[in-house]
Amino acid sequence: MTSTPKTPSPLVASLPLAFLIGMLFATIRTFGSDALSGGSQISLLTTAGLCVFIGRAFYHIPWEEYEKAITNNISGIATATIILLIIGALSGAWMISGVVPTLIYYGMQIIHPDFYLASTCIICALVSVMTGSSWTTIATIGIALMGIGKAQGFDEGWIAGAIVSGSYFGDKISPLSDTTILASSVTHTPLFTHIRYMMITTIPSLVIAIVIFTCMGLTHETSNAQQIAEFTAALDARFQITPWLLIVPLVTGILIARKAPSIITLFLSTALAIIFALIFQPDLLREIAEGNDLFKGSMMSVYGSTHLHTDNDMLTELVSTRGMAGMMDTVWLILCAMCFGGAMTAGGMLGSLTSFFIRFIKSKTSLVTSTVCSGLLLNLITADQYISIILTGNMFRSVYKKEGYENRLLSRTTEDAVTVTSPLVPWNTCGMTQATILNVPTLTYLPYCFFNIISPLMSIAIAAIGYKIFRTTDGDVEKDNATEG
DSSP states (O other): OOOOOSSOOHHHHHHHHHHHHHHHHHHHHHHGGGGGGTHHHHHHHHHHHHHHHHHHHHSOOOHHHHHHHHHHHHHHTHHHHHHHHHHHHHHHHHHHTTHHHHHHHHHHHHSOGGGHHHHHHHHHHHHHHHHOOHHHHIIIIIHHHHHHHHHTTOOHHHHHHHHHHHHHHHHHHOTTOHHHHHHHHHTTOOHHHHHHHHHHHHHHHHHHHHHHHHHHHHHSOOOOHHHHHHHHHHHHHHSOOOGGGGHHHHHHHHHHHTTOOHHHHHHHHHHHHHHHHHHHOHHHHHHHHTSSOHHHHHHHHHHSOBOOOOSSHHHHHHTOBOTTGGGHHHHHHHHHHHHHHHHHHHTTHHHHHHHHHHTTOOSHHHHHHHHHHHHHHHHHHHOOHHHHHHHHHHHHHHHHHHHTBOHHHHHHHHIIIIITTGGGSTTSHHHHHHHHHHTOOHHHHGGGOHHHHHHHHHHHHHHHHTTTOOBTTOHHHHHHHHTOO
């Protein structure tokens, strides 16, 4: 009598992934941009059900294992969910208070259209290095830059691509970034050793992205001066534009510099924006409340949708906000994605798929390539960059040790593969969040996120060249680790 295998084979483990891709393809084709309003969530839950059925029917995995894995996954993204809701509130408050319109108004006069895309990428890179958060960068300065780009006639895919590229540069290398700290911790690599080693792949990737954005900006036919003038006039007519509103992003920057927790920073920034809305935009709050109730208008601008008519159709669409309620589809999608990731983990399918890549390791290039492919696969399956970083680091740490390569190679490859590609997956927490904040579908901005696309390829290319890749016994590694302070 043949015994039932303990874990599914890679072929069986790939069935739910293939089923999910098919379901999502059919869902997107049927519902289009409304796929995130329920169709994608049902696809994830149905696929999770398939995982449970295979595990229970053929591998006798107890239901308790699935329940525990799903619960752990959901509890792990609790903080991210709260941040997402507060970002929704912040987006509404910054728009209605006039903060974002003011940034757009002055930004259009400062940033030259020819260098807009490159400037956007660089600005977001600098802000994200200081904040350590791509989410905060995109939710604040990113929204303002989106407005400037639309006014200058750029396609929303290019604009979002430049914003995401720059924002994830800082998310990847900032010592304040949670993913940077997580990758170094999981792989047992000193933090600044990890950051210095990432520069070898990260700087060239960003430079190439900036060159592409610069070339695109120089060849792009931007809006004429009259259209930009009409846009600024429409802003000025609808909002009270004043430099005093810049106090809000300034205070936000100070809180970030003082390393205040993200939730506290975003909450205080939202509260301050509402105070400024009461001072500078009371008429807009009354219009939102459809009466003279400023309190009601303030509350609605934070939690609900607002639609303010302007003399410019593009501006009318831009200043429309969705508040916290606009994030609920994303929260629902994240919860369903965590159920799918938990089902794949509990059923042993996740481990089976990643072990498949380990078989192809024959050299340092194949080792790095296997790590990159595994990280990308985990981003697709688990739908969460934090889970993907932890699993990639844990699965490959013993392999790197056995092959004699230092931990910093694993930590760098993990970030090159996981952190920067997470916003490129439509059902990943990052992909869903950025698409919601920027109001641009993930698949629309994906082709233009050059930094995010180039980074994993650069990691493989550097491994093929062998530059600065040493064995654990090499003196250069010991010297580098010794300088960590």
